[in-house]
Amino acid sequence: MIGATGRLGTAVxxxxxxxxxxxxTVGRSAGDLRYDVADPAQVTALYDEVGAVDAVASAAGDVPYGRVTELKPEDYxxxxxxxxxxxxxxxxQGTSRIAERGxxxxxxxxxxxxxxxxGSAASMANGAVEAFVRxxxxxxxPQRINAVSPTVFTESIAKYGDFFPGIQPVDVAQVALAYVRSIEGAQTGQIYSLG
Known part of the structure; x- marks a missing residue:
């Protein structure tokens, strides 16, 4: 579980x-294993340490926020x-490391x-991830891949709610269930939208 010590990762x-x-659990600064998956060499090292697994789940991904006119190319x-x-x-890297039907x-x-x-950088990144999944x-x-796409967490509404006016929040426990569905279910190429 990548990003397992954050709010979502903990729930998953x-x-x-x-x-x-x-x-x-895998994280840059906490977890059973310490790796920065933004570095391809560390992804390789992670898989080398872990060996074969049945599933890989990620709840991590950093993006900067700012207006289009303020963000620089390096931000995108x-x-x-x-x-x-x-x-x-x-x-x-993981297709050769997970189970045949993982x-x-x-x-x-x-x-x-x-x-x-x-949120243009986040919108770009989320759209790219979803296109990649499909x-x-x-x-x-027969290996499978799905994406989980939640709105703002109910537990974070006090901090971030003003950025999402009129958008229905979702409990982090519900988002965690989408991970269970993806890992234990049979679907592939799905974007599980929540909220």
Whole structure:
């Protein structure tokens, strides 16, 4: 579980372990294993350390926020590296490391379908991840890949609610169930939109 010590990652970890899954938590600064998946070499090292697994789930991805006129090219590159390429690398390198019918679950978000001011880099990244999921699903079968795309978490509404006027929040526990659905289910190429 990549990003397992954040709010979402913690909920996903609890949901999966509660269903009997053995989960290895991965993070840059916390977790069972310490790797920065934005670095392809560290993705390789992670897979080398872990060995074969049944599923890979990601709840991590950094993107900068700012108005289009304020963001620099390197901000968009950082968003692409932090949320898109990092998750693509998990899949690209992981296809030879997970079970024949294993799964990948990646994270996108509401800004891919419902943009807000200052969120263009996040919208770009989320849209790219979703397009990748649809394309990868037809190439990696019988392995599976899905994306989870929540709105703002109910638990974060006090902090971020003003950025999402009129958008229905979603409980982080519901988002965690989408990860369970992706990992234990049979679907592939899906974008599980929540909220």
């Amino acid at each position: 970890n609890e949901a999966l372990t509660g269903r009997g899954h053995q989960v290895l 590159e950082a968003a692409f590296r932090g949320k898109v390429l990092s998750q693509i690398e998990l899949v690209r 799964s990948f679950t990646v994270i996108t978000g509401v800004l891919g379908r419902d943009p807000i001011p200052t 394309a990868a699903a037809i190439e990696i079968a």
